[in-house]
Amino acid sequence: MKHLFKLWAALSVAILASCASIQDWHKGENLLQPLPVPGDDWQFKRLVNDLAKMKMSRWSKKVGSGSEALQVIIVHGQRNTDVETTKYEEDKQGKNRCDTYSTDILNKTTQNNYNTISWKTKCKLRGKDTEVVILHKAISGEDSYYKIQKIWRDSFTKEGFRVWDDYVRRIKLCNSRGTLHPCPDGFNRVH
Numbered sequence: 001m002k003h004l005f006k007l008w009a010a011l012s013v014a015i016l017a018s019c020a021s022i023q024d025w026h027k028g029e030n031l032l033q034p035l036p037v038p039g040d041d042w043q044f045k046r047l048v049n050d051l052a053k054m055k056m057s058r059w060s061k062k063v064g065s066g067s068e069a070l071q072v073i074i075v076h077g078q079r080n081t082d083v084e085t086t087k088y089e090e091d092k093q094g095k096n097r098c099d100t101y102s103t104d105i106l107n108k109t110t111q112n113n114y115n116t117i118s119w120k121t122k123c124k125l126r127g128k129d130t131e132v133v134i135l136h137k138a139i140s141g142e143d144s145y146y147k148i149q150k151i152w153r154d155s156f157t158k159e160g161f162r163v164w165d166d167y168v169r170r171i172k173l174c175n176s177r178g179t180l181h182p183c184p185d186g187f188n189r190v191h
Contacts, residue, residue, distance in 0.1 A: 029143040030183060033171045037070055038163050053077050066154030071147075072171075078145035083108070083117040083138045086147070090136060091121065098123035098132075106135075106165070111172045112181050115140040118168065120161075130154055135161065137168050142181075146173065 042059040049055075053076040060069040087105070095101045100123070107118040118137045125132060133156040139146040148171055150164045174183035 029141050029173050029175050038167055063155040068155055069151040071149045073147040075145040081140045081145045083115050083140050086138045094121055099126050100124045114173050
């Protein structure tokens with residue numbers, strides 16, 4: 001059964017990767033995420049909360065005695081969010097769960113004319129001997145808000161961080177409705 005699940009997960013990722021090469025864009029904003037994600041043995045889930053107008057794609061796996069996850073969250077209708085406020089709120093929540101907590105901004109910029117911020121947090125969970133390191137990226141869209149989190153739970157390495165920092169930096173938005181946030185060449189614009 002576990003083998004079938006891995007096969008299904010691999011096929012799902014392959015299908016998603018092949019969809020990235022389709023020559024038409026969704027009308028409006030499109031999240032450009034390179035697929036497949038780095039590494040292997042990922043378990044994939046897609047969650048939708050229609051009430052909250054939220055979608056999440058989550059890749060997860062065990063690593064030794066720890067675990068890793070990648071979460072990509074889209075909150076539809078949450079427009080032009082202040083990315084610095086988002087970081088502040090995320091840090092506030094993180095501090096409440098941790099005995100020790102640190103946060104460092106890695107990059108605050110515009111990417112394809114969208115405001116983005118990336119930061120790294122490190123937390124020793126309150127009352128536990130568990131270290132959680134998270135690489136965050138927030139993108140403020142005109143249609144939605146986008147949050148990317150790469151999470152290491154007792155599995156962080158500097159080498160792994162460099163791979164994922166590069167990967168997360170390549171995730172960006174485009175908008176098929178106009179030229180302010182152009183989609184890559186070779187793809188059709190949706191009218």
